[in-house]
Amino acid sequence: SWSWRQILLLRPMAREHLIYKWGNGERFSLWFDPWLQGDSIHVLYGCRVMYDTGLGIQARVKDMLREGEWCWPQVSGDLIEIQQRVCGIPVSTNLDIIFWDKVGDTFSTNRAWQAIRARSNNVDWHDVVWHPKRILKHAFSLWLAIRGAHRTRDKLVVVGVTHTAQCIFHCGETESTEHLFFQCPFSVNIWREVLKLCNITRLILPWANEVQWMKEHAKGNKFDHAL
Known part of the structure; x- marks a missing residue:
């Protein structure tokens, strides 16, 4: 392989x-x-x-x-x-x-x-991704998102893998990491329900702000923090 x-x-x-x-x-x-x-x-x-x-x-x-x-x-x-x-x-x-x-x-x-391994500087979002209660595939997906490494359609169309950059959820917008996870109406509805489960009432933020919010609030061992 x-x-x-x-x-x-x-x-x-x-x-x-x-x-x-x-x-x-x-x-x-x-x-x-x-x-x-x-x-x-x-x-x-x-x-x-x-x-x-x-x-x-x-x-x-x-x-x-x-x-x-x-x-x-x-x-x-x-x-x-x-x-x-x-x-x-x-x-x-x-x-x-x-x-x-x-x-x-x-x-x-x-x-x-x-x-x-090649060493690099520590990042301030390490504990957000690799916390003790992480689910590995979720942590890996979050790691890719923070590094901007997801192969979203806006990238795939450039290299000829797909013929359209439109969002896979058929909202008509260009699919990027920012859009796919936080701007698409389908994703926004999911995040609203997740925040509701955690008793958090706030607007869905742009991706950079969401990462900053997670760094500030995802601390401790409580369920909502880990989630």
């Missing part, structure tokens, strides 16, 4: 935060994990050494150990060099471990996200 392809594009960035702690070699790929002084055998020497050893791509580091000693085949210059380089790496009975950012820290999606 598109989402997974985009996630996979982040692999080089994520790799910078991984720390490989060498142990007994049972878990690390002989060819593709960066266990050799921060690099993988494949990156350093290519595919030829894989062929020269006679081992498949699924080989583990432990496959190059014999009775606790390194034992790389001495059939090519690259393999001789690898044998010389690994002689300084002690063989352990501990398990291979991968840490995130520093030794002792395990991987979590939250730590990964905090490490690779």
Whole structure:
């Protein structure tokens, strides 16, 4: 899917935060994990050494150990060099471990996200959108609205997705975020009923004013505040 392809594009960035702690070699790929002084055998020497050893791509580091000693085949210059380089790496009975950012820290999606995301300044409407009692799809829709990112018809007609920018509720006006949520007669009636449920009596405001009103009034844990 598109989402997974985009996630996979982040692999080089994520790799910078991984720390490989060498142990007994049972878990690390002989060819593709960066266990050799921060690099993988494949990156350093290519595919030829894989062929020269006679081992498949699924080989583990432990496959190059014999009775606790390194034992790389001495059939090519690259393999001789690898044998010389690994002689300084002690063989352990501990398990291979991968840490995130520093030794002792395990991987979590939250730590990964905090490490690779582009940070920006805090916004004053954060608690309006991401409050503890949020319904995720509602919060996401509100987040899009505040950022002006909803694909309303006034935007879709520009890129040729639709042939008309008229409101989907057939009121005859141009459909924009402002109109769709707060100016269309259909939406206005819905908002009046919602405000009535919250015992709030006031006019429906323009979008920017509604956001400001929410920031000032949507505080606390009461039902009407969360709603």
